[in-house]
Every structure is written in C-alpha cells, then in structure tokens.
Amino acid sequence: MEGVPFTLDDFQNALEKYDFDSELGTKVKGTVFCTDANGALVDITAKSSAYLLVQEASIHKIKHVEEAGLVSGLREEFMIIGENEADDSLILSLRSIQYELAWERCRQL
Known part of the structure; x- marks a missing residue:
C-alpha cells in the first residue's frame, strides 16, 4: 500500500470514531435539508437520511414543520423513535424531547 498515508488500523480506528448509534431513544444531532407537506428530511451523518x-415536530398540533421553526439548514437535536423498513431510514422526533423537558420542568417545580 505504497503512497497511502494511513494504515488499515488507522482506517478502522477512524470508522469506530464515527460509529453511529441508531438505537431507539438515542438522541442525535442533525441538519434539516428538505421539508415537505408531511415532514422534513434530516441529515444525521448516518448511512441514510432520517x-x-x-x-413528531412539536408538542403542539401543527400542519407543517415550518410552524415549529424547522427550515432547511437548521441544526437541532432529535430522538430516534423508529425505523422505516422499506428504505432503512430512521424516524425522528422532536416531540419526545419536548415531552422529556416538560416533565423535567414539572419535577423541578
């Protein structure tokens, strides 16, 4: 492997560093890159988009994700709540995080 500036061990270590945890309930940072009438596509640096x-965009009932302030380019923390079997994409939620925060505030009061 002449001319390659790193070894296979370096490559394996780099992969482990960026290993993605896609378990239900995991919080991930993501960037909204496209919205439509049904929701938003989010880049969470996984194999596929989410x-x-x-x-799932808000605790409140809304008709479009933009009503919750979600626009292209916004970086936010999301919770993984499911997986779409058809295309292996992940299903995200902001509502779950908002409920957790609301319950934490209630406990503090």
Missing part, C-alpha cells in the same frame, strides 16, 4: 414526521 425523516421527521410533521406530528
């Missing part, structure tokens, strides 16, 4: 359904 999708945020409009009903």
